[in-house]
Amino acid sequence: MSHTSERKAEHIRLCLEEQVNAEGIRTGFEQYRFRHQALPELDFAEVHLKTVFLGASLRTPLLISSMTGGSKLAGEINARLAEAAERRGWTLAVGSVRAAVEHGELASTFNVRRLAPSIPIIANLGAVQLNYGYGPDDCRRAVEIVGADMLVLHLNSLQEVFQPEGNTNFSGLLSRIERVCRELPIPVGIKEVGWGIDGVTARRLREAGAAFVDVAGAGGTSWSQVEKFRGSDAVRRAAAEAFADWGIPTAECIREVRAVLPDAALIGSGGLNTGVDAAKALALGADLAGFGRALLEPAVHSEERLDMLLERVELELRTAMFGIGAGSIGELKNTSRLIRRE
Numbered sequence: 001m002s003h004t005s006e007r008k009a010e011h012i013r014l015c016l017e018e019q020v021n022a023e024g025i026r027t028g029f030e031q032y033r034f035r036h037q038a039l040p041e042l043d044f045a046e047v048h049l050k051t052v053f054l055g056a057s058l059r060t061p062l063l064i065s066s067m068t069g070g071s072k073l074a075g076e077i078n079a080r081l082a083e084a085a086e087r088r089g090w091t092l093a094v095g096s097v098r099a100a101v102e103h104g105e106l107a108s109t110f111n112v113r114r115l116a117p118s119i120p121i122i123a124n125l126g127a128v129q130l131n132y133g134y135g136p137d138d139c140r141r142a143v144e145i146v147g148a149d150m151l152v153l154h155l156n157s158l159q160e161v162f163q164p165e166g167n168t169n170f171s172g173l174l175s176r177i178e179r180v181c182r183e184l185p186i187p188v189g190i191k192e193v194g195w196g197i198d199g200v201t202a203r204r205l206r207e208a209g210a211a212f213v214d215v216a217g218a219g220g221t222s223w224s225q226v227e228k229f230r231g232s233d234a235v236r237r238a239a240a241e242a243f244a245d246w247g248i249p250t251a252e253c254i255r256e257v258r259a260v261l262p263d264a265a266l267i268g269s270g271g272l273n274t275g276v277d278a279a280k281a282l283a284l285g286a287d288l289a290g291f292g293r294a295l296l297e298p299a300v301h302s303e304e305r306l307d308m309l310l311e312r313v314e315l316e317l318r319t320a321m322f323g324i325g326a327g328s329i330g331e332l333k334n335t336s337r338l339i340r341r342e
């Protein structure tokens with residue numbers, strides 16, 4: 001196995017076995033509640049999740065966040081995620097495709113298009129790689145390997161610090177991101193990995209040509225928590241501990257980015273566990289709601305368990321909409337029934 005794919009396999013294991021959630025910080029969704037509407041004047045059977053994202057018609061506003069690829073297990077997880085996403089009409093993102101860009105023999109673990117012909121698929125690379133030799137051609141290659149419609153570049157500065165083999169030169173990155181956005185013929189978005197993107201940063205990324213922003217805020221998976229279980233460097237591991245509560249809560253990111261960029265395509269993710277979380281993300285201004293680690297264990301376990309979880313999330317989302325009298329995603333996004341708790 002290459003270094004990159006070994007690391008990816010270890011990430012999966014740690015995310016399944018260890019306490020890798022942020023500690024001392026929450027998503028911020030808990031600060032909001034929906035004000036119940038006792039008389040919704042709707043038929044629940046007609047509450048639907050259809051929406052449009054970057055011109056694509058979608059059956060749900062739900063996204064499987066970037067996670068895996070690059071090892072045998074990761075390939076199996078991607079296949080299961082792809083088949084479930086196709087069945088239920090979720091958008092699918094795969095994990096960083098770097099392993100396959102550098103080792104062509106790993107490409108099949110990322111090639112999910114054959115299993116998911118009809119849904120939008122998002123390829124993924126680390127933005128910082130643009131400071132380490134990557135350019136638009138490598139990004140195109142990543143998109144081709146996956147059969148993707150879009151690319152997302154992730155910003156993971158602190159993870160790179162705590163990763164023993166991390167790439168920590170983030171200087172001058174914005175202009176390189178701008179070049180990729182300009183030269184790729186498909187939408188290129190930017191995401192974090194669990195520490196969040198604030199409004200001002202989102203605007204800079206948007207001005208650089210980012211087609212969408214995925215805030216990937218704090219309160220869920222913490223990559224300093226994950227990295228603290230890796231490597232032999234005791235100082236680094238101990239330092240990672242101090243960042244367990246780092247980041248901008250997801251709800252705060254969504255609200256702030258939406259306020260600064262009223263019309264931009266926006267994904268709300270980071271620590272989502274239920275369809276009620278997704279409803280709050282959408283009501284706060286997100287266009288899609290993304291789920292990461294919450295899907296990992298079901299995806300490893302079985303097709304049945306993964307399907308049940310996706311179905312449960314959709315039921316929770318539709319029920320939350322029914323509970324406030326919103327029959328469509330458009331109505332949910334415009335609701336006045338999301339209240340900040342006192």
Ligand SMILES: Cc1cc2nc3c(=O)[nH]c(=O)nc-3n(C[C@H](O)[C@H](O)[C@H](O)COP(=O)(O)O)c2cc1C
Pocket residue numbers: 011012015065066067068094095096124153154191192193194216219220221269270271272290291292293294296
């Ligand atoms: C096992 C695992 C692997 C991940 N790999 C990637 C990756 O390759 N690229 C990326 O942008 N984010 C990656 N992430 C981060 C997720 O996309 C997401 O932003 C983050 O986990 C926060 O969402 P969550 O709290 O719902 O897990 C990974 C997450 C998990 C759990």
